Amino acid sequence: MSMERLWGLLHRTQRLSPRPSQTIYKRVEGTQQWRLEEEEEDGEEGAEPPIHFCPMELRGPDLGSRAGKQNLGLWAATARRAAPYLVLTTLLIFTGAFLLGYVAFRGSCQACGDDVLVVSEDINYEPGPDSHQGTLYWSDLQAMFLRFLGEGRLEDTIRQTSLRKRVAGSAGMAALAQDIRVALLGQKLDHVWMDTHYVGLQFPDPAHPNTLHWVEAAGKLGEPLQLEDHDVYCPYSATGNATGELVYAHYGRPEDLQDLRAQGVEPAGRLLLVRLGEISFAQKVASAQDFGARGVLIYPDSADFSQDPHKLGLSSHRAVYGHVHLGTGDPYTPGFPSFNQTQFPPVQSSGLPNIPAQPISADIASLLLRKLQGPVAPQEWQGHLPVSPYRLGPGPGLHLGVNNHRVSTPISNIFGCIEGRSEPDHYVVIGAQRDAWGPGAAKSAVGTAILLELVRTFSSMVSNGFRPRRSLLFISWDGGDFGSVGSTEWLEGYLSVLHLKAVVYVSLDNAVLGDDKFQAKTSPLLISLIENILKQVDSPNHSGQTLYEQVMFNNHSWDAEVIQPLPMDSSAYSFTAFAGVPAVEFSFMEDGQAYPFLHTKDDTYENLHRVLRGRLPAVAQAVAQLAGQLLIRLSHDHLLPLDFGRYGDVVLKHIGSLNEFSGDLKARGLTLQWVYSARGDYIRAAEKLRKEIYSSEESDERLMRMYNVRIMRVEFYFLSQYVSPADSPFRHIFLGHGDHTLDALLDHVRLLRSHGSGDPRAASSGVAPGLGFQESRFRRQLALLTWTLQGAANALSGDVWNIDNNF
Numbered sequence: 001m002s003m004e005r006l007w008g009l010l011h012r013t014q015r016l017s018p019r020p021s022q023t024i025y026k027r028v029e030g031t032q033q034w035r036l037e038e039e040e041e042d043g044e045e046g047a048e049p050p051i052h053f054c055p056m057e058l059r060g061p062d063l064g065s066r067a068g069k070q071n072l073g074l075w076a077a078t079a080r081r082a083a084p085y086l087v088l089t090t091l092l093i094f095t096g097a098f099l100l101g102y103v104a105f106r107g108s109c110q111a112c113g114d115d116v117l118v119v120s121e122d123i124n125y126e127p128g129p130d131s132h133q134g135t136l137y138w139s140d141l142q143a144m145f146l147r148f149l150g151e152g153r154l155e156d157t158i159r160q161t162s163l164r165k166r167v168a169g170s171a172g173m174a175a176l177a178q179d180i181r182v183a184l185l186g187q188k189l190d191h192v193w194m195d196t197h198y199v200g201l202q203f204p205d206p207a208h209p210n211t212l213h214w215v216e217a218a219g220k221l222g223e224p225l226q227l228e229d230h231d232v233y234c235p236y237s238a239t240g241n242a243t244g245e246l247v248y249a250h251y252g253r254p255e256d257l258q259d260l261r262a263q264g265v266e267p268a269g270r271l272l273l274v275r276l277g278e279i280s281f282a283q284k285v286a287s288a289q290d291f292g293a294r295g296v297l298i299y300p301d302s303a304d305f306s307q308d309p310h311k312l313g314l315s316s317h318r319a320v321y322g323h324v325h326l327g328t329g330d331p332y333t334p335g336f337p338s339f340n341q342t343q344f345p346p347v348q349s350s351g352l353p354n355i356p357a358q359p360i361s362a363d364i365a366s367l368l369l370r371k372l373q374g375p376v377a378p379q380e381w382q383g384h385l386p387v388s389p390y391r392l393g394p395g396p397g398l399h400l401g402v403n404n405h406r407v408s409t410p411i412s413n414i415f416g417c418i419e420g421r422s423e424p425d426h427y428v429v430i431g432a433q434r435d436a437w438g439p440g441a442a443k444s445a446v447g448t449a450i451l452l453e454l455v456r457t458f459s460s461m462v463s464n465g466f467r468p469r470r471s472l473l474f475i476s477w478d479g480g481d482f483g484s485v486g487s488t489e490w491l492e493g494y495l496s497v498l499h500l501k502a503v504v505y506v507s508l509d510n511a512v513l514g515d516d517k518f519q520a521k522t523s524p525l526l527i528s529l530i531e532n533i534l535k536q537v538d539s540p541n542h543s544g545q546t547l548y549e550q551v552m553f554n555n556h557s558w559d560a561e562v563i564q565p566l567p568m569d570s571s572a573y574s575f576t577a578f579a580g581v582p583a584v585e586f587s588f589m590e591d592g593q594a595y596p597f598l599h600t601k602d603d604t605y606e607n608l609h610r611v612l613r614g615r616l617p618a619v620a621q622a623v624a625q626l627a628g629q630l631l632i633r634l635s636h637d638h639l640l641p642l643d644f645g646r647y648g649d650v651v652l653k654h655i656g657s658l659n660e661f662s663g664d665l666k667a668r669g670l671t672l673q674w675v676y677s678a679r680g681d682y683i684r685a686a687e688k689l690r691k692e693i694y695s696s697e698e699s700d701e702r703l704m705r706m707y708n709v710r711i712m713r714v715e716f717y718f719l720s721q722y723v724s725p726a727d728s729p730f731r732h733i734f735l736g737h738g739d740h741t742l743d744a745l746l747d748h749v750r751l752l753r754s755h756g757s758g759d760p761r762a763a764s765s766g767v768a769p770g771l772g773f774q775e776s777r778f779r780r781q782l783a784l785l786t787w788t789l790q791g792a793a794n795a796l797s798g799d800v801w802n803i804d805n806n807f
Contacts, residue, residue, distance in 0.1 A: 136465055136466060138632075138636070141461070141466060141632050141636060142536070142629065142632070144461055144464060144466065145457060145458075145461060145628050145629065145632060146625065148456075148457045148460040148461060149453065149454075149457045149621070149624055149625065149628060152453040152456060152457065152624075153453075154449050154450065154453055154617055154620045154621060154624065155616060155617040155620070157445075157448070157449035157452060157453070158441065158445045158446055158449045158605060158608075158616070158620065159445075159605045161176075161444075161445040161448050161449060162436075162439045162440060162441040162445040162603075162604060162605040163439070163605070164176055166434065166435050166436055166440070166444075167435060167436070167437060167481075168201060168409060168411050168435040168478055168479045168480075168481065168482060168485070169201060169407070169409035169410065169411060173434070173435055173478065174412070176434065177194070177412045177414060177434070177476075177478070180414050180434070180448075180452070180476050181194060181414050183452060183455075184414065184416040184455060184474070187416070187455055187456060187459035188418075188459040188460075188462045188463050189416045189417060189418055189455070189459060189474075190417055190418055190419040191415070191416070191417040191419070192414075192415065192416045192417075193414075193415050194412050194413065194414050194415070195412070195413050195415070195490065195493075196410050196411070196412050197330070197337065197338040197339060197410070197411050197412075197413075197479075197485075197486065197489040197490075198338050198339070198408055198409070198410055199330040199332075199333075199338045199408070199409055199411055199479060199482075199485050199489065200330055200331070200332035200333075200338075200406050200407070200408060200409070201235065201406070201407055201409045201479070201482055201485070202235045202236050202237070202404045202405065202406050202407070202482075203233075203235075203404065203405065203407055204230060204231060204233045204403070204404055205403045205404065205405050206230075208403040209227070209230040209403065210227065210230065210233060210358055210400075210401060210402050210403055210404070211224060211227070211399075211400075211401040212224065212225045212227060212297075212358065212360070212364070212398065212399070212400055212401075213225065213398070213399040213401075214396060214397070214398065214399075215243060215396065215397030215398060215399050216397075219397075221399055225364055225367065225368075227319070227358075227360065227361075227364070228317045228318075228319065228361055228363070228364075229318075229319060229601070232319040232320070232321050232359050233321070233358065233359065233402075233404055234281060234285075234298070234321075234322060234323065234324045234357040234358060234359060234402075234404075235323040235324070235325070235404070235481075235482050235483075236323050236324050236325040236331060236352055236353070236482075236483075237285075237324050237353065237356050237357040237358070237402050237404060238352075238353050238354050238355050238356050238357075238402070239356065239402050239403060239404055239405075240356060240401075240402065241356075241399060241400065241401045241402075242271060242294040242295035242355060242356050242399070242400045243271075243294070243397060243398070243399045243400075244269055244270040244271045244293075244294045244295070244397065244398065245270045245271070245393065245394035245395060245396070245397055245398075246270065246271050246272075246273055246297075246368055246371070246372065246393055246394060246395040246396065246397075246398050247260065247265055247267055247270045247271070247272055247273065247372075247392060247393040247394055247395075248272075248273045248274075248369065248372055248377060248381075248390060248391065248392050248393055249267060249272045249273065249274050249288070250274065250275060250377070250381045251274060251275050251277060251278040251279060251284070252272060252274030252275075252279070252283075252284035252285075252287055252288060252296065252298075253278060253279055253283075253284075253287060254287050254290070254291075256274075257287060257288070257291045259378070260392060261291075263375050263392060264375065265374055265375065265392045265393060265394065267288065267291045267292065267293050268291060268292030268293065269292060269293075269294060270293055270294060270393075270394060271293065271294055271295045271296070271297060271398050271400060272288050272293045272295070272296050272297070273297050273299065273365065273368055273369070274288070274296060274297070274298055274299075275298075275299065275300070275301045275304065275383065276298060276299065276300045276301065276304060276320055277301075277304045277594065280322070280567070280568060280569040281298060281322035281323060281324050281357070282322075282323065282324045282325055282326040282327075282351065282353075282483075282568070282569070283326065283568070284296060284298060284324075284357075285324040285326075285353045285355065285357045286326045286351075286353065288355065289353055289354060289355050293355060294355055295355050295356045295357065295358075295400045296355065296356075296357040296358075297357075297358055297359075297360050297365075297368070297400070298320070298322070298357065298358070298359050298360070299319070299359070299360045299361065299362055299364065299365035300314055300318070300319075300320050300361075300362055300596075301362065301365070301383035301384060301385060302314075302316075302362065302383070302384040302385065303382075303383040303384040304383075304593070304594060305593050305594060305596045306590065306593040306596070307384075311611070312596065312597075312607060312610055312611055313596055314362075314596040314597060314600065314602065315602065316361060316362040316363045316366075317361045317362075317363050318361055318362075318600050318601070318602060319359040319360055319361045319364075319600075320359050320598075320599050320600055321359060321437050321438070321481075321599040321600065322359065322599055323481070323482055323483050324353055324357050325349065325351050325352055325353075325482075325483050326351035326352075326353070326568070326737075327349050327350075327351035327483065327568075327729065327730075328483045328484040328485070328487075328488040328568070328573065328574045328578070328729075329349075329483065329484065329485055329488030329489055329491075329492060329574070330485055330488075330489060331348060331349035331351060331352050331483075332348055332349070332406070334347060334348065334349040334350070334726060334729065335492065335725050335726035335729060336492060336726075337489050337490075337492040337493030338489050339493065350727075356400055356401075356402035357402070358400055358402060362385055365385060366385045366386055366387055368395070368398075369385060369387040369390055369391075370387055371395040371396050372390075372391040372392070372393040372394070372395040373391060373393065373394065373395060374391050374392045374393045374394060374395075375391065375392050376389045376390070376391055376392075377389065377390040377391060377392050411435075411478035411479040411485065411486050411489075412478050412486075413475060413476065413477055413478055413486045413487075413490055414434075414475065414476040415473065415474070415475050416455055416473075416474040416475075417471055417472065417473050417474070418458060418459075418462060418467075418468060418471060418472040419471050420467075420468050420469050420470040420471040420472075420635065421467045421468070421469060422469040422470075422701065422705075423469055423470045423471075423705060423708070424470070424471050425471075425501055426470040426471065426501060426502075426503050426708070426712065427470065427471045427472075427473045427501050427502050427503060428468075428470055428471070428472055428473065428503050428504055428506075428631055428634045428635045429473045429475065429502055429503075429504070429505045429506070429575075429581075430451065430454065430472070430473070430474055430475070430505070430506040430507075430508065430627065430631060431451070431474070431475035431476070431477055431487065431505065431506075431507060431508065431571075432444065432447030432448050432450065432451040432475075432476060432477065432507070432508040432509060433447060433448075433477050433480030433481070433484075433486075433509045433571060434448055434476045434477060434478055434480070435477075435478050435479060435480055435481055436481060436603075437481045437599065438599070438600060438601040438602075438603055439601065439602075439603050439604045439605070440481075440603055441603050441604055441605045441607070441608045442510065442512060442513055442595060442597065442598055442603055442608050443481070443509070443510065443598060443599065443603055444480065444481075444509065445605070446508075446511050446512045446608075446620055446623075447507075447508035447509050447510075447511055448476065448508075449620065450508050450511060450620060450623055450624045450627065451474060451476060451508055453624055454474065454624060454627065454628055454631070455474050457624075457628060458472060458628075458631070468632075468635035468636055469635060469636055469637075469638070470503060470634070470635045471635075472631060472635055475487075475490075477571070480509065480571060481599075484571045484573070484574055487571060487574060487575075488574045488578070491574055491575065491578060491579045495578075495579060495725070498579050498581060499579060499580045499581065499713060499715075499716040500713075502575075502579070502581045503581075503582075503634060503640060503712050504526065504581065504582050504583065504584070504634050504642075505572055505575040505576075505581050505582070505583040505584075506572075506583070506584055506627055506630060506631065507570070507571045507572040507583065507584065507585040507586075508586075508623070508627065509570075509571045509572075509585060510585065510587050510598075511586055511587060511588065511620070511623045512587075512588050512608070512612070512616065512619050512620055512623060513587055513588065513589045513590065513594070513595035513598065514588055514589040514590030514591070514595055514611065514612065515540060515541050515588050515590075515612050515613075515615050515619045516541075516588075516589065516590050516591035517551075517554075517561070517588070517589055517590075517591050518534075518547055518550070518551065518562060518586070518587070518588055518589075519562055519563075519564055519586070519587045519589055520562050520563055520564070520584055520585070520586055520587075521564045521565065521566050521567065521570050521572065521584065521585045521587070522563060522564075522566065522572075522582075522583070522584035522585070523566065523576050523582035523583055523584065523715060523735075524643070524646035524647055524649070524650050525582040525642040525643055525644060525646060525647075525714060525715060526582055526584050526642065526643075527559060527563055527643060527646055528641070528643040528646070529630065529633060529634075529641045529642070529643070530562070530563075530584065530630075531548065531558065531559070532633075532641075533626060533629050533630055533633070534546065534547040534548035534551065534558075534562075534626075535547075535548040536629060537622060537625045537626050537629065538622070538625075539622070540588075540615060540618040540619045540621070540622040541615060541618070541619075547622070547626070565735065566583065566585070566735055568730075568737070570585050571585065572584060572585040573730075573735070576715060576732060576735055577730040577731070577732040577735045577736045577737070578725075578729050578730055578731070578732075579716075580713075580715045580716030580717075580718065580719045580732070581715060581716070582642065582714075582715045584630075586623055586626060586627065588619050588622070588623065590611070595611065597611075638698050638704050639693060639698070639704060639707060639708065639711075640707075640708045640711045640712055642711050642712065642714065644686055644689065644711055644714045644796065645683075645686040645687070645690065647682065647686075647714070647718070647734075647792070648679065648682055648683040648686060650734055651675075651679040651682065651742075651789065652679065654734075654742050654746065655672075655675065655676065655679060657746055658672055658675070658745075658746060658749060659672075661749045661750070661752055661753070664749075664752040664753065665749070665752070668775065670775070670778065670779075672782070674782060674783075674786040675782065675785065675786055675789065677786075678786050678787075678789040678790040678793060679789065681790060681793035681794075682789060682790075682792055682793040682796065684793075685793045685794075685796040685797040686796060688797065689707070689710065689711075689796055689797075689798070692707070693707055710795070710796060710798065713795065714792070714795075714796065715732075717788075717791060717792035717795045717796070718732055718733050718734060718788065718789075718792055719731040719732055719733075719736075719788075720732075720733055720736075720740045720784055720785075720788045721788065721791065722740065722784045722787070722788070723738065723740050723784070728740065733785055733788050733789070739777075739781060740781070740784045740785065740788075741785075742785060744781065745778075745781045745782065745785055748773065748774075748777065748778060748781060749773075749778070751772055751773040752773050754772075
């Protein structure tokens, strides 16, 4: 029956029946509710009565009248024929309205793009028990956070902290630790506690200071070179004496040492003079050791700092402190937490050097450079010391004596926690180094001040109704200047559970080293979230611009300008490369030049304030805003805002480098197809999970938790399960160090086209230089890498019945 005929039947029915009393829905002003009201509507004479489908009362005519009796048959027949169509029409209208509403809702989400996965308004938020507020949305939380953050005293805390002597293990550090613990106890935190580790730290021996002497032609010690400050040293240097001719080796990178050999100057058996910068102290000494050098002297060259005469520079008689352990944590208990009375195997970290190293000032380096002979150094190796030109050497003999000694030292980490309401067993961790070898204003005082300010701010938010979904864990670390010792020992102590519980680590170390540009050293999982937060934080030195707009003004590729991989000397590195927890470290920096006073006795509050031209409070406030809003998103969103698809791009980038050698491998009967297949499986698993999340209901707590567990463990999936944490602690295949990494595979493949002593970059990925391409090693590397990547794809896919391991 057509719709026109159905409408006709309905009109006839209403004309034949008397006007009924109709039940309708009326909107009650000021509320979202609808209520039923009985309402008599007479209608105007001659007007066609309105048709109401739901609810509808079908009443027959009055049977007592003659007209009613005459039309009884017609009424009954019409009613019987119309009823099924009325029901069907009602169902169709209901279904159509439901689908229209659903499509409209999904369409509005689709317009959000990827933000649907990371932005949560949290409409079901439950305030704290002592709160008088209602629902808190993201905008409410953001406004609340900024209001309470503005009440802090960041600058004064930075000044006071930098004035305190706080070398790890000292009495001053113990007093500061107690003060911070008391400060945390005074806030609205659910738990505050400390843990103590007994670690092996290396200090200079006041009775036997380190020395440097000329060596006479007969081999006897000659005139000493007076080291201006005997307190400046390289922790974890090998102790003892080293004698040899001096050679200038630029930054001491593997490629620098290879270039030195290419110029006819052999580094083996000699002492190397290298400049500060480009790579860490530990990497410089490790490279020198790999190339057979006997010792290393490290100096700051003014060419590596600002040449602006109006800016502060490092004094020429200052040496720079830096540890030389190629790793993190206590090197005398590698892989094990240094708790008291724990039994350790008699081993040492493989990252401890076998050659001595010593920092020297630019003045001492100038004296040494003047004595060098041999070829003139390349133009890019020339520096700005009063020596022209720099030569490669060799020069006269030198004798280096290092007498540092190891001391068993207690260090203490301090913890404060705000428990989450829905996922209290998932932690968003933020930490800052507390110790410093010198004043440490930029190194640790800024981070400590921001950490304390964030604790105070979030405590105030809790008092005003905020309770995060996930727990917030605030940590003040000890032993950072010795290679993130405090944080690594904590990671080692809880390694078996942290990948199940820690969501993200945010580091506040080295947060303010300038104000010209912003950098984030981070896991790829956090890049999208960082971009989102940068758009909401005002630039501290460009009025009217956000940080994102400031970055985009100079470079339209914001991530090329801002994002850097996590280096080994970052305090966040161990969280990702060792424990498999995504991490980030923020830094405001000078444009093009390093902050000159880091790791020196000149890293004072006054110098930092002058370098920033009075903008230290504003820049520190910007870091606090950035870190705080990141914490809110990570602890508050229903769905963790981690971009798990990003690692597909990382693999693709590396595969692009490997593709260059596909012809060389094919000629040997080898292929990289396994890696390509594993990468494809990971991309498909990530897309499948994204679609599942997109089509799910955010209000389903069980489902959201299941998704969050899969997302938060993505970083852990990239730790190779095929190498021992004790032997290769940094198991991450993209960020780690060792033969199991993608960088090591790429360096090995490059050997297909190198001749002679091999590729100098091999040493940087943990491979000894001097070895050629080895097919058996290549097959093993490829297998380890492929199955780690395939395992990540499988874990992201979810249940075992959804996994296909066929290549």
